[in-house]
Amino acid sequence: MANVTVRLAIRDAIAEEMRKNPDIFLIGEEVGEYEGAYKVSQGLLAEFGNKRIIDTPITEAGFTGLAVGAAMGGLVPIVEFMTWNFAFQAIDQIINSAAKTLYMSGGKVNIPIVFRGPNGSALQVAAQHSHDLSSIFSNIPGLVVLSPYDSADAKGMLKAAINSPNPVIFLENEILYNESFEVPDGDYIIPIGKASIKKSGKDITLVSFSRGVHTSLEASKILSKHNINAEVIDLRSLRPIDFETIINSVKKTNNIITVEEGWLSSGLGAEIISRVSSEAFNYLDAPPLRIGALDVPLPYAKNLEEQSIPTAKRVAKECLYHLQNN
Amino acid sequence: MAVPILMPSLSPTMTEGNLAKWCKNVGDEIKPGDIIAEVETDKATMEIEAIDEGVLDKVLFEDGAEGIAVNSLIAVLKGKDDTDEKVKELLVKYKGLNEVNSKEKLNENNEMQDVKNKEINEIKGLPKASNEAVKENIIADDKSNEEINNYNEEKENNIQIDSINTNKFQDRIIASPLAKRLAIQNKIDLKNINGTGPKGRIVKKDIDLFLNKNNEILNISNKYNKNIKISSMRKVIADRLSFSKNNIPHFYLNIKCNVDNLLMARQQMNENVDEKNKISINDIIIKALALSLNKVPEANCSWGERDITYYGSVDISVAVAVKDGLFTPVIRSAEVIQISEISKLMKDFVYRAKEGKLKPSDYEGGNFSISNLGMYNIDSFSAIINPPQSGILAVGAIKKLPVVIGEEIKISNTLSCQLSGDHRVIDGAVGAQLLNEFKSIIENPYKMLL
Numbered sequence: 001m002a003n004v005t006v007r008l009a010i011r012d013a014i015a016e017e018m019r020k021n022p023d024i025f026l027i028g029e030e031v032g033e034y035e036g037a038y039k040v041s042q043g044l045l046a047e048f049g050n051k052r053i054i055d056t057p058i059t060e061a062g063f064t065g066l067a068v069g070a071a072m073g074g075l076v077p078i079v080e081f082m083t084w085n086f087a088f089q090a091i092d093q094i095i096n097s098a099a100k101t102l103y104m105s106g107g108k109v110n111i112p113i114v115f116r117g118p119n120g121s122a123l124q125v126a127a128q129h130s131h132d133l134s135s136i137f138s139n140i141p142g143l144v145v146l147s148p149y150d151s152a153d154a155k156g157m158l159k160a161a162i163n164s165p166n167p168v169i170f171l172e173n174e175i176l177y178n179e180s181f182e183v184p185d186g187d188y189i190i191p192i193g194k195a196s197i198k199k200s201g202k203d204i205t206l207v208s209f210s211r212g213v214h215t216s217l218e219a220s221k222i223l224s225k226h227n228i229n230a231e232v233i234d235l236r237s238l239r240p241i242d243f244e245t246i247i248n249s250v251k252k253t254n255n256i257i258t259v260e261e262g263w264l265s266s267g268l269g270a271e272i273i274s275r276v277s278s279e280a281f282n283y284l285d286a287p288p289l290r291i292g293a294l295d296v297p298l299p300y301a302k303n304l305e306e307q308s309i310p311t312a313k314r315v316a317k318e319c320l321y322h323l324q325n326n
Numbered sequence: 327m328a329v330p331i332l333m334p335s336l337s338p339t340m341t342e343g344n345l346a347k348w349c350k351n352v353g354d355e356i357k358p359g360d361i362i363a364e365v366e367t368d369k370a371t372m373e374i375e376a377i378d379e380g381v382l383d384k385v386l387f388e389d390g391a392e393g394i395a396v397n398s399l400i401a402v403l404k405g406k407d408d409t410d411e412k413v414k415e416l417l418v419k420y421k422g423l424n425e426v427n428s429k430e431k432l433n434e435n436n437e438m439q440d441v442k443n444k445e446i447n448e449i450k451g452l453p454k455a456s457n458e459a460v461k462e463n464i465i466a467d468d469k470s471n472e473e474i475n476n477y478n479e480e481k482e483n484n485i486q487i488d489s490i491n492t493n494k495f496q497d498r499i500i501a502s503p504l505a506k507r508l509a510i511q512n513k514i515d516l517k518n519i520n521g522t523g524p525k526g527r528i529v530k531k532d533i534d535l536f537l538n539k540n541n542e543i544l545n546i547s548n549k550y551n552k553n554i555k556i557s558s559m560r561k562v563i564a565d566r567l568s569f570s571k572n573n574i575p576h577f578y579l580n581i582k583c584n585v586d587n588l589l590m591a592r593q594q595m596n597e598n599v600d601e602k603n604k605i606s607i608n609d610i611i612i613k614a615l616a617l618s619l620n621k622v623p624e625a626n627c628s629w630g631e632r633d634i635t636y637y638g639s640v641d642i643s644v645a646v647a648v649k650d651g652l653f654t655p656v657i658r659s660a661e662v663i664q665i666s667e668i669s670k671l672m673k674d675f676v677y678r679a680k681e682g683k684l685k686p687s688d689y690e691g692g693n694f695s696i697s698n699l700g701m702y703n704i705d706s707f708s709a710i711i712n713p714p715q716s717g718i719l720a721v722g723a724i725k726k727l728p729v730v731i732g733e734e735i736k737i738s739n740t741l742s743c744q745l746s747g748d749h750r751v752i753d754g755a756v757g758a759q760l761l762n763e764f765k766s767i768i769e770n771p772y773k774m775l776l
Contacts (some may be wrong), residue, residue: 254504254530282507285530286523325524 001184007177009151010040010116013158014078016187018048021076024162025052027067028080028117037082038118038177064090064115068097068167071113076162081117083125084133084171098167099142114161116170119147120210120261121309123175127297132262134209137169138239138271144192145239147171149213150181153236156190164192171238173211195242197249201231204319205249207272208259209235216259218312223319230319238268246272247280254285257319261309264292289322291315328412329378329403330420331362335396340367344392345400349373354382356403363400380405383413501528508533559651570713574629575749578708581761583741583768585724591771595665602673607724608644608698609669613774615719616640616660618763619694625760626693628714629750643692643712644672646679653679654712656692665774700724706742716751719764720744741768 004012018024025048030037032045032055045053056063060081067077081087087094098111120132137145144166148154154172161168198213199220206216213234220230231249235241250256256276258269269290276288294308333343346364350356360376383404387394394400399420402413499516501509505528509516516528519536523529556564588610596604619626619640627636640661643654655675657668678684695718697709702723709720722742729738743764747757767773 254502282503285502285504286527323524 001182003180004151004155004183005178005180006148006151006154006172007038007040008042009155009181009183010158010172011042011044012183013155013162014041015044015047017159017162018044018052021162022052023074024076024078025054025070026078026080027054027056027063029056029058029082031055031080036080038174040080040172040177060086060089061093064093065097067113068093068101068111071098071111071167072101072109076112076114078114078116078162081115083129083174084117084119085129085131087115087117087133088131094137094143094167094169095140099140101142102166103142110165111167112165113167114158114164114170115167116158116161116172118174118177119171120173121293121298121305122173124300124302124305126300130298132260132293133169134171134238134260135262135267135271137171138241138268139266140239142167143239144168144237145171146192146237147173147210148236149176149198149210149234150179152181152183153190153196153234155183156188157192157236159187160189160192163189168192169239171210176211176214190236193237193240193242195236195245196234197231197245198234199230199232201229201253203229203253204255204257204323205231205233205246205253206257206259206315206319207233207235207246207269209238209268210261212259212261212310215310215312215315219259219315219319222312222316226316226320228319228323235268241268241272241275243272243275243279247276250276250280251283254283255288255323256284257289257291257315257322259310259315260290260292262293263295264290265295267292286323287326289318289326291318328383328405328408328416329380330399330416331374331376331401331403333394333396333398333400334365334372334374336365336367336372340396342393342395343367345387345389345394346371347389348385350382352382352385356380356382376403378403378405380408383408384417499528500526502530504530505533512537557650563651566713567710570711574711574713576708576711576746577749577754577757579745579747579754579757579761580706581743581745581765582727583743583765584729585739585741585768588741588768588771589724589739603666603669605665605669606672607700608696608721609665609672610771610774611698611719611721611768612642612644612657612660612668612672612696613665614764614767615694615696616642616657617767617774618760620661621763622756622760624756625716625747625752627716627751628693629716629748630714634751637693639693641691641693643689643695643715644675645695645697646676648679648682653684653689654692654695655679655684655688656690658691694718696721700741706744708744709746711746711748715748717745717747717757717760720746 014024014026018026026041026044031041032050032053035042035045041053064079064087067079070077081090094115098113098115101109101111119134121130134145134147137143144161144164146157146161146168147170148157158170161170199217201220204223206220208216213232216230216232220232223230231253233246233249246256256273258272260268262268264270267290269292273288273290277284291310291314293310296308298308299305336343344366346366348363349361350363356362356376357379358376361373362376362382363374365372365374380403382401384402386400399417402416404413500521501516502523506516508514508530509519512533514533514536519528519532521528522532585607588607592605592607592610599605623636626640627634639659641656641658642660643656646653646655653675657663657671660668675684675688678688692712692715694715695709695712697718698721699707700721700723704722705725706722707720709718711718720743722744724739724741726737727740728735729740730736731738743761745757745761
């Protein structure tokens, strides 16, 4: 076990897989010479050279299309978006070209590609750099959507993504890059579609992903002062979702609250609660609740930004109010 | 002008109240400040106080009426110059208002029906269409569609919603899906369960509580609690002794008396005396206490709010146990009457107490009490003062105990007594003086001759 930042865990996953498989290459803006806008690709150009670590012009649609084509041709591209906000430029390549080709080719053409980069809000980068795309991609059949919280998962899940025969959306988080967590030694893979119980509890299930897991864990500390022992589930995989783990948890706690940094409308919380209501209705002791970002483009102003994204305090407060009043 | 009396809102959460009882009758004159009625809220019973003057002319609810909405008219106060017309006008006005209130309730129910209709439409995969459109889409031979049809017709006809129909929704039990499932599994009727969740929802906890309670009852095999109405004697005992313990600063002094001489004296007193006239130890104790109080008059007194009363005679209240309670008949002027007289009086009191034939004059008054549990084999105990008296002597059983006399241990008959004193009027030293006087008499019975 070593204490490693999420940033390094991602770099290690890429490097280890690239050493094993010469078909893997990394492509994106500033991934080579600059070693990544967020320094995720540190040392990769030096090790693998500019045939496999490819700097591109600022043209997301262009290099994403190129990468999807390469995947069709048998290579394994890892596409880095400087932030997922810029992937809107390439959304046609991701959805129409990457996600749908296996189906439209009658199962003949696989697209083994990973799209990755920081997703959602960071600190004060304003609405056009703070978009959380998790629910958009989770809506698309043909895509796998992963969003890790800690270093161990980031590494193991990215390896699973690289080895997946399907296009994988890999949603990282800028603030988490710098956080350190323990990472197991050696080569390992976190299977796609498996959630993780970050904290076991018996009174209420909090389901979240990415930085929301941190928020939920902090909220559970506040709740414990009110004698509420919350179970915190890290989804890890947003598509497919591990409903088995969630429903088993709800059968134990009889209460569920989802926490996400994205907007609530047609969001992941809505999806989870819908499934829980259908499949574990008779285990619910209270109406489920969703907590998410306010229904506005994320403000730039620090105070307003803080008000818009769920904080641990807000999550705890909403949980308590909900449990007592609804 | 006629004054309406409305169900008051006594707390922010109160929506309806129960009329516990009327404190005035129809026709009674009411003055401002009079208590007209007692109203029970979810939390407490409160009094409705009159603000205006008049005659209680009409009462709209009986004693014990429940669930009266806040601000409903419950009574009418008729002023001096009011005609019956005025009262009637008021009644019409408020009856109208009450009807509006109940109509609001009906409307709520209608809304619930709308929701239900909507739900049904959605379940059937029909768009949120008007009732007409729904009807058109219905296939005649589909049974469940017929139900929808009926529902819609019902809805159209709901101008004449009857009480049964409204009750259907009022009686709905709100329970969480989990609670419902647990209730089915455990064969519990949700009607028997109190919902403690938000908005009164029955939640898992309530089911668990109910099940545990039932298990407890099963475990003690058909032992049920029963409630018995409190008798007036118990009520008096409860009130007086609670008052005493709450208000009188009790202090306690213990003393042990050697009663070898006393037992011998009693034996001699009772020689050639027939059984029913024999003197008891208790009779002698009464006399001894009376004489002690006579010697220490500072202890023979009562605390009053303004002054302390010192009594001229020694009237001893003696606790006599009866079924479900006790009486304290009084031996008056016990310091002057003979032991044989005390004995006779006591025998009569005990007999009449057990027969329930004591008169108030037998047990009213008294300056000091004796409670003797010697016959129940109690060593010693702390008694509660019988107000307004200044003290009570708690007498235990006579026991043979080893006693150090000089340098020797001897077996002697020993009586333990404990004095409870009212510290407002007696101090420790006075109490000690009294007890020592008592001990000296008990240990040397001939002193009773002095």
